[in-house]
Amino acid sequence: MYLAKIYVTLKPTVNDPQGLTIKGGLHTLGFDSVQSVRSGKYIEVRVDISDRAKAEEQVNEMCDRLLANPVIEDFRFELEEIKS
Amino acid sequence: MYLAKIYVTLKPTVNDPQGLTIKGGLHTLGFDSVQSVRSGKYIEVRVDISDRAKAEEQVNEMCDRLLANPVIEDFRFELEEIKS
Secondary structure: OEEEEEEEEEOOOOOOHHHHHHHHHHHHOOOOOEEEEEEEEEEEEEEOOOOHHHHHHHHHHHHHHHHOOOOOEEEEEEEEEOOO | OEEEEEEEEEOOOOOOHHHHHHHHHHHHOOOOOEEEEEEEEEEEEEEOOOOHHHHHHHHHHHHHHHHOOOOOEEEEEEEEEOOO
16 A cells, blocks of 8 residues: 655746735735745545555556646656555 | 745545545546545745745744645645755
8 A cells, every 4th residue: 555645736837826826925924035936736645556666657647647737737756655 | 045845735634525536536547546535735935045944934934824724734844945
C-alpha cells in the first residue's frame, strides 16, 4: 500500500489569476514582502499496490489522464509506503 | 528571498466531496487499486525577507489569516532560500 502525494502546478508561462488574487489579498492584509504567488493543487491518493515501480507507473498514468491537464499543468509526486 | 511551498489540506474528520469525485473518476478509468483520495491546495509564495525566522513567522501568519481556513483545514509549509 502506498500513499502518493501529488503536486499539480500551472506551467510557468501560464497566467495564474487565482495566484494574483491571493497576492492582492496578502498585500491588502499588509504582507508587503510578498513578491509573487502561484496556486496549484495537492492531492493524496492511497493505492493498494505492493510493488513500488508498479505504483509509480499507475500514479503517473492517473496524473496524465485525470488529475493534471498536460497542456497547461505540470505535476510531480512522491510515494510513501504505508504499513498496514 | 525565500520561496514558501505551502500545503493546505482538509482536516481528517472533514468530508471531502471533491476527493470522492476524483476517486470515482479514477475508478471509472479503471484504476481499481485506488483506496481513497483527499484533495487540497498547494501554494507557492515568494517573499522578499532575508531572515529565515522572520520569513517563517510571516508565512505562518499568512496561512492563518488568508490561505487556510483553520476551522476545517490544516497547513504546513517548507521554506527554500532563493539566491538572487
